[in-house]
Amino acid sequence: MGKSLLMTYVLWALGGPFGLHHIYLGRDSHALLWMLTFGGFGISWIWEFWYIPGFVAQVNRCQDGKVQPKESEPTISAVRFFGQMSVGIYFGIVAVIGLSFLSSFYIVALPLAIGLGVHLVANVGEQTSDLKNTLLAAFLTAPIFYGRAIAMLPISITTSMTSQQNRRYKPPSRDCEPLSLRLYRLGLAYLTFSAPVAYSIIYNTTATITYMAEGIGSLLDWLSIFPSISRLLESILLLPYHIWKVVTGGVGLGATYFREWEKIYEFVNSFQSEKQAMAYKDPQLFSGP
Structure with missing residues (x-):
């Protein structure tokens, strides 16, 4: 059964900053990104009002089996690159708040957080990237700026560039996973992200x-x-x-x-x-x- 444009707009209006409309459309990576950034810091949630018809049409074409695998490489998007950098820095700030007590923070926790943030943006929509190469770029850059608060910026730039170099289209899929399983994964990812921050803010x-x-x-x-x-x-x-x-x-x-x-x-x-x-x-x- 195809997705309703009206229902998508209703969910966008009622719970858009939490990604409800993306959950409805099966765009779980986009939903998780919205959950962790409150709708792209509020700005992207409002901006995507104009893109919702395209989201719905894309999902319905995929469900009908009318989407063919794309062999070409996606074009470079300045908007996606800026989004990857911004979310990478944001994840880095969150890591500083919640995980900086770790002895290996600047070598492990910080580059891991930034790399995952960059890769999350890379997975939005039809595109994806190579997680291994993205994380490798983050871990190789981190020691150069060890112990510096500004380290988030160069690590985010390097990982975003690497992610863009390894961009590709996702293979089309008609498999529909149970909603309960999808919500479980989203909830687990959200708790993993927010628990260290909540602990640090409340107790330290x-x-x-x-x-x-x-x-x-x-x-x-x-x-x-x-x-x-x-x-x-x-x-x-x-x-x-x-x-x-x-x-x-x-x-x-x-x-x-x-x-x-x-x-x-x-x-x-x-x-x-x-x-x-x-x-x-x-x-x-x-x-x-």
Whole structure:
């Protein structure tokens, strides 16, 4: 039985950020990606409104056996490459928050997390890639940037490039697995992703904030060569704090729990103050283009 376009749109509207419409269509890789990133950080979920008819048509053609194996290589997609990089960095940040206590973190956990994030994006839709080569690129790049918070960026770039080089089309399949089995796998993957993060945030908030602050500081330091981008990122990072102050009038800022998270603001704000002090000494250094 073919999939309904109307039902797909209903599920997209009701639970799109959690991938309900992709589960309905049997696009489990896409569903898992949406579950872990809240619909591609909310932006991609809204953007795919225009692509849903194509998703439904593709699934129905596959079920009817009208899809022939594609021998050609998929074209390089800048959007997919950027998505792989972004999700790779995101998975790296999550690994820093939840797994940085491991002694082999920078050699094993970090490249593994980034490689899996990149490969997950590579598996969205009709395409896939070679997991072994993607992970190999991540593990070979990781020792070069051992111990550096900025390591997520070069590892993500390298693995994304490797994944693009090994891109191919998935073979068409009409096999329909039971929904219970698919949900079990999705749930297991989601728990594997979220459990270390939840544990770290709940039981080790101070360390979590420290790792996040170090990562943010390294990123801002690297982006300081692009003043406009750096200022924009700083504004985005400080926006939740400023909204909180406007809404509450500063009430609750003395709470123990909030003081931990306020360290992010203090860290970024100190970075801005340092830049302003340097700008007074050398106005040309931080002037915009």
